[in-house]
Amino acid sequence: MFGIPHDELLRLALVLLVGGAFTGIFSGLLGVGGGLIIVPVLYHLFGVIGVDDDIKMHLCVGTSLAVIIPTSIRSFLSHKARGSVDMATLRNWILPILGGVILGTLVAAFVSSEALKLVFGLFGVLFGSQMLLLGSKKIQMTEDLPGRAAMSGYGLGIGLLASLIGIGGGGIVNLVYAIHGRSIHQSVGTGAGVGVLVSIPGAIGFMVAGWPEMAELPPLSIGYVSAIGALLIAPVSMLTAPLGVRIAHAFSRRQLEVALGLFMVILGGRFLIESIVDWVS
Template identity: 45%
Template sequence: MELINGLSPALLAGLIIALLATGVFAGILAGLLGVGGGIVIVPVLFHLFTFLDVDESVRMHLAVGTSLATIIPTSLRSARAHYHKGSLRPELFRALLPGVLLGVVLGVLLSGMFHGRVLTGIFALVALLVAINMAFKPRFNLGAGLPGRIGTTALGGMIGGFSTLMGIGGGTLSVPLLHALKVPMHQAVGTGAAIGIVISIPGAIGFIINGWGAPELLPLSLGYVNLLGLAIIVPATLLATPWGVNLAHAVDADRLRQLFALFLILTSLRMFLGLIS
């Protein structure tokens, strides 16, 4: 594959433009809809790497690892802002922390053993559930407050494990789960941002280690983290997020949320079809 031997100038320019567009798209949707960047970045990178004919054995690993690395600065920035606004609940974060860390470690270990098709299937399934939740906003109640120690550890483990395997921050899964436990939405969002730090840093390091020396990687990759993607996506996302916030006041956010849910559904179905074809 040409990409393995070295990028031609035209192909490099096209890759940079595509990565820049990915960051802008993720930033706008993050500001507009309040969704985490990973749920946008992973499917877009997956489609981009498919177009570039990146080998299937590393395609999803690269998308997930690169996404986790891009989440680090954005989650740090977001958590800091929520903390100063008082919307980060330290006691909730501390209670969930052991389970989240356990889930991240398990997710990293499993990602090293799973074929890319397994990671694709996991993302496709959970993304479909997230899309349904975004499109229809079903009401579900898990009780009032966190469950006991074992239940809270299991809840944190599920958030950390699936988020690591999917390359997403903690907010995509933790926010609806915490809200279903009667945590006010703004506190669920703030706490989810802090959880994203715990997931993204060790998760990205784990994907670097797991992918070290792997064949068929894109140039400028450190394990399963593509440094070119990281360097372009992060600034573009940080730049475009305020655009999405401003746009939210000028358009119907609920309709756009449904359109993004449709994008996730179509992406999920495309991934499923790719698995069975």
């Protein structure tokens, strides 16, 4: 197929299927979907099949954004049907988030893999620390969302950060809404909509950014997006996620928060250390 050796294609498919299974289990167990699980899973799997370190993180982020597309659309439509999406905010965020995503993909096209690992690692450590120290404690600082200018700034920042680390941005939206006194149901629904705004242009941007590197990329890659990775991981992770959910119900909410916090601090710390060591060496 396409001049690709069958044994190489089969090996890549099997590795990605296993990765998809673990992605679903950990997503269901720890309550974290999208790139926070997919990116590190892909990073190790692409290492197994020998993807060059100089482009490995770019391929992880781009593929993660592509995987998020169908799940974020499905989630957004479900939440919208229940009336739990803040459509006014989402409409106001369209242009700022799109601008942030474009900026993020432009930055990603010119920075090193170590720089992307550093950003992902910092986010992981900060996110994990917040879960360990605060968990679900209320962190409200104002009575409502700020004005249009500040919200545009939030949108730009969400689009930029989410596209750089390969996440849908829902976790950042949850934090913004918690700070400004909005309900968790509304933040989750709106976060799903943000995932649509981030993932589609983000995946396209990484396809374009990685086009000059096609000769160095794994089979069936479109720029910095592994098509076979996106097609295999998404359905398999959706099938295995309920297993993680069943395991999660054996633990208390705080136990899961601590588990998630430790997981992200350890994972983020590893990415931080690797990026620093790579730079030093």
